[in-house]
Amino acid sequence: xxxxxxxxxxxxxxxxxxxxxxxxxxxxxxxxxxxxxxxxxxxxxxxxxxxxxxxxxxxxxxxxxxxxxxxxxxxxxxxxxxxxxxxxxxxxxxxxxxxxxxxxxxxxxxxxxxxxxxxxxxxxxxxxxxxxxxxxxxxxxxxxxxxxxxxxxxxxxxxxxxxxxxxxxxxxxxxxxxxxxxxxxxxxxxxxxxxxxxxxxxxxxxxxxxxx
Numbered sequence: 119x120x121x122x123x124x125x126x127x128x129x130x131x132x133x134x135x136x137x138x139x140x141x142x143x144x145x146x147x148x149x150x151x152x153x154x155x156x157x158x159x160x161x162x163x164x165x166x167x168x169x170x171x172x173x174x175x176x177x178x179x180x181x182x183x184x185x186x187x188x189x190x191x192x193x194x195x196x197x198x199x200x201x202x203x204x205x206x207x208x209x210x211x212x213x214x215x216x217x218x219x220x221x222x223x224x225x226x227x228x229x230x231x232x233x234x235x236x237x238x239x240x241x242x243x244x245x246x247x248x249x250x251x252x253x254x255x256x257x258x259x260x261x262x263x264x265x266x267x268x269x270x271x272x273x274x275x276x277x278x279x280x281x282x283x284x285x286x287x288x289x290x291x292x293x294x295x296x297x298x299x300x301x302x303x304x305x306x307x308x309x310x311x312x313x314x315x316x317x318x319x320x321x322x323x324x325x326x327x328x329x330x
Contacts, residue, residue: 148189149196150182151318156203157214170217179221186310195313200320215315226307233300240292247286254278 154160162173174182186195199214258275 146193147196147314148193149198150185151198151200152178152182153200154202156201157199157210157317160199160214161217170213170220172217172221174218174221182310183306186306186313195309197313197315198318199316200318202320211315211317214317218315219311222307222311226304226311229300229304229307233297233304236292236297236300240289240297243292244286244289247282247289250285251282254282 152160160175160178162175165172167173173179182197189195197218258278261274261278262272
């Protein structure tokens with residue numbers, strides 16, 4: 119499987135309006151070209167699901183996602199599958215596009231479910247942490263009242279305060295740092311679920327045999 123990211127060629131977009139708006143949209147599009155022997159290479163051969171519901175090959179998915187992650191944030195995405203052996207079926211392009219779109223839409227749904235689960239864990243962890251902080255305050259005041267030597271009492275209270283901050287570490291990590299990369303990942307899958315997907319023949323496929 120070969121791959122080559124390339125800027126979109128307006129001449130290949132097919133029928134731009136006379137006002138030039140289609141040319142502007144095509145020029146700003148980011149396109150990835152994947153060179154395959156057949157469309158089956160794009161999908162996981164171990165997945166028994168129907169073609170439209172089949173998972174992408176892990177290597178192909180990783181490459182497409184990494185390319186999309188490095189693309190300009192507001193640029194439309196396009197995926198061109200260049201087949202070594204062009205398919206004779208006229209509806210293969212539509213079927214392929216539907217399968218790719220459905221896969222990335224499902225990944226977006228799963229990623230948002232993971233984000234909701236993370237927030238749920240964060241809320242529960244925060245409640246546990248706050249309860250532990252309240253407990254350490256009560257225990258600290260009680261120990262300070264019964265310990266005769268002030269230095270020992272202060273040391274125990276400081277240890278409890280440190281324990282309280284440790285209890286709050288996980289919810290703070292979730293609400294400050296962990297959630298936004300997952301949301302960015304879901305938005306990336308949204309973009310991939312809406313990108314243009316098409317089948318292209320090799321460039322020399324349309325040339326006469328003497329010209330190849």
